[in-house]
Amino acid sequence: MRAAKVSSYGIVAVCLAVILVPLFVLATVSLQNASGTLNPLALPETYHWSNYPKAIEVGRLVLYFTNSVTVLAVSLSATLVCSILAGYALRHGRAWKADWYFSYFLLGMILPGFAGTIQSFLLLRELSLLNTHLGLSIIQVAGGMALPIFLYFQFFKTVPLEIEEAAMIDGCSPIRIFWQVVVPLTLPVTSTCIIVIAINSWNDFFGPLVYLSSPDSRTLPIGLMFFKTQYSANWPQLFAASALVAMPITLLYMFVQRFIIKGLVGGAVKG
Amino acid sequence: MRILNLKTFLLFLAPALLLYSLFYAGPIISGLYYGFTDWKGISFSANWIGLDNFKNVFSDPLFATALRNMFILAVVVIAVQHAISIFLAVLLDQKLRGVVWMRAVIFYPAILNTVVIGYIWSYMYSPFVGFLPKFFESLGLDTLANIDWLGRPDTAIYAISFVIIWQYTGYSMMIYMAGLQGISSDIYESASIDGANARQKFFKITLPLLVPAITVNTVLSVIGNMKQFEHIWVMTQGGPANSTQVFGTLIYQFAFKTSQPGYGTAMAILLSILIMLVTVSIIRVLGRWEVKQ
Numbered sequence: 001m002r003a004a005k006v007s008s009y010g011i012v013a014v015c016l017a018v019i020l021v022p023l024f025v026l027a028t029v030s031l032q033n034a035s036g037t038l039n040p041l042a043l044p045e046t047y048h049w050s051n052y053p054k055a056i057e058v059g060r061l062v063l064y065f066t067n068s069v070t071v072l073a074v075s076l077s078a079t080l081v082c083s084i085l086a087g088y089a090l091r092h093g094r095a096w097k098a099d100w101y102f103s104y105f106l107l108g109m110i111l112p113g114f115a116g117t118i119q120s121f122l123l124l125r126e127l128s129l130l131n132t133h134l135g136l137s138i139i140q141v142a143g144g145m146a147l148p149i150f151l152y153f154q155f156f157k158t159v160p161l162e163i164e165e166a167a168m169i170d171g172c173s174p175i176r177i178f179w180q181v182v183v184p185l186t187l188p189v190t191s192t193c194i195i196v197i198a199i200n201s202w203n204d205f206f207g208p209l210v211y212l213s214s215p216d217s218r219t220l221p222i223g224l225m226f227f228k229t230q231y232s233a234n235w236p237q238l239f240a241a242s243a244l245v246a247m248p249i250t251l252l253y254m255f256v257q258r259f260i261i262k263g264l265v266g267g268a269v270k271g
Numbered sequence: 272m273r274i275l276n277l278k279t280f281l282l283f284l285a286p287a288l289l290l291y292s293l294f295y296a297g298p299i300i301s302g303l304y305y306g307f308t309d310w311k312g313i314s315f316s317a318n319w320i321g322l323d324n325f326k327n328v329f330s331d332p333l334f335a336t337a338l339r340n341m342f343i344l345a346v347v348v349i350a351v352q353h354a355i356s357i358f359l360a361v362l363l364d365q366k367l368r369g370v371v372w373m374r375a376v377i378f379y380p381a382i383l384n385t386v387v388i389g390y391i392w393s394y395m396y397s398p399f400v401g402f403l404p405k406f407f408e409s410l411g412l413d414t415l416a417n418i419d420w421l422g423r424p425d426t427a428i429y430a431i432s433f434v435i436i437w438q439y440t441g442y443s444m445m446i447y448m449a450g451l452q453g454i455s456s457d458i459y460e461s462a463s464i465d466g467a468n469a470r471q472k473f474f475k476i477t478l479p480l481l482v483p484a485i486t487v488n489t490v491l492s493v494i495g496n497m498k499q500f501e502h503i504w505v506m507t508q509g510g511p512a513n514s515t516q517v518f519g520t521l522i523y524q525f526a527f528k529t530s531q532p533g534y535g536t537a538m539a540i541l542l543s544i545l546i547m548l549v550t551v552s553i554i555r556v557l558g559r560w561e562v563k564q
Contacts, residue, residue, distance in 0.1 A: 139294055258371075
């Protein structure tokens with residue numbers, strides 16, 4: 001038993017090192033002198049904290065951060081509203097072929113989104129929504145609602161019908177039952193959905209790459225990608241920018257990691 | 272008793288149905304038409320050319336490359352990633368000191384942005400200045416130190432595969448841990464009484480009872496890896512010499528770089544069919560192995 005525990009620690013230590021070394025390299029290179037020789041194997045000799053403010057300025061990170069937050073806010077709230085309503089309709093819509101709609105929505109988890117990219121691109125152009133955050137948000141909502149709908153549907157199936165029937169007998173309208181009786185019960189699913197949707201939107205790369213071509217509308221991931229094409233040899237500054245881009249989600253993860261892991265894994269397992 | 276009437280049913284369904292149909296399903300389904308046309312992607316109009324796109328796809332060497340790379344990503348990556356993550360899940364399911372912290376660190380790359388990860392690893396691999404050359408040099412392994420991992424057609428796809436494994440092993444590990452927690456400890460206790468050793472317990476109890484988790488996990492990674500675009504786009508853009516092209520990068524390039532979206536759409540149709548076939552077969556095959564507790 002002792003030997004087994006020691007070897008467990010050994011194997012886990014190797015895995016931890018493989019995960020942590022690249023992150024250490026990111027940190028240490030981001031603090032090294034941009035014009036000197038880089039040493040990824042050790043801490044910097046002098047700490048060049050100035051790489052960070054420079055990265056913010058050169059990479060226009062404040063603007064891109066605001067853009068990312070805007071897209072996230074719109075797409076998160078719209079996805080939640082759409083999927084909670086649809087999940088509820090599907091739960092109570094057996095009389096109107098709800099299971100057909102359900103399979104139709106589930107296609108969204110399997111089909112490759114890029115199969116319809118140009119069509120969506122042209123559609124957004126027709127609607128003058130190209131290069132707008134609203135346009136990207138709409139695409140994210142449409143492409144990301146399958147899993148939340150599924151999660152809400154599964155959840156509503158576990159709510160005993162008697163609760164809603166009792167409210168109905170008391171004379172509640174369907175909309176009031178939904179809003180005052182059912183929605184308050186959804187907090188656990190909603191928190192899972194929030195995490196999945198928010199992380200997908202925040203890390204979305206393909207969407208903004210295609211639908212946001214003007215430099216001013218870029219979100220953080222795309223802004224970061226163009227950082228390299230413009231300043232390719234400057235690893236320390238690029239890494240300072242990368243560390244800053246990774247910062248918000250990392251801080252959040254440090255405080256509520258259990259919650260985030262549970263949300264992402266729970267969303268996947270039930271899906 | 273009906274909670275919703277037809278009017279409220281439609282009212283509740285409408286926002287999701289409209290957005291989903293207009294901006295997701297509709298565009299993809301219309302690809303079923305555009306795949307048979309010489310569409311230029313400038314407007315919605317196009318000329319019907321029958322099966323020409325598909326005939327060209329099958330004789331396109333890039334299609335063969337994309338298939339080969341998809342195979343590497345979907346089979347090799349998943350075999351390695353899942354072997355490691357099942358193993359880690361079992362290890363970190365024990366009561367070790369600091370185990371919550373260790374799990375959290377191993378999971379962490381899964382929430383990082385692909386661009387950040389792409390940059391970190393581009394640097395790790397980059398010749399002369401990067402981490403790996405310096406690391407191998409300091410160990411005296413000069414032959415390894417001189418390899419340009421992302422710059423050589425024969426190593427690039429494997430270098431990228433490693434990054435994908437690095438990012439998602441923790442994620443699959445967590446799904447396996449959720450599966451492990453569903454296995455009742457009674458089974459292990461009675462096995463111990465019958466004299467089973469740790470290895471027998473793993474192969475005769477843990478693994479068979481993990482099959483549902485393996486199914487979920489494999490389907491997730493297979494679909495994800497068959498749709499792969501981001502990691503490759505950030506690190507190599509399909510190069511060097513097209514050696515890391517996958518369907519995602521090819522379709523993107525045909526659509527936005529070379530103005531052959533009709534052709535790209537034909538490829539996307541083939542990819543969608545492949546994904547659905549593979550998903551269904553995985554669920555079928557693994558479903559047969561499932562045992563009841």
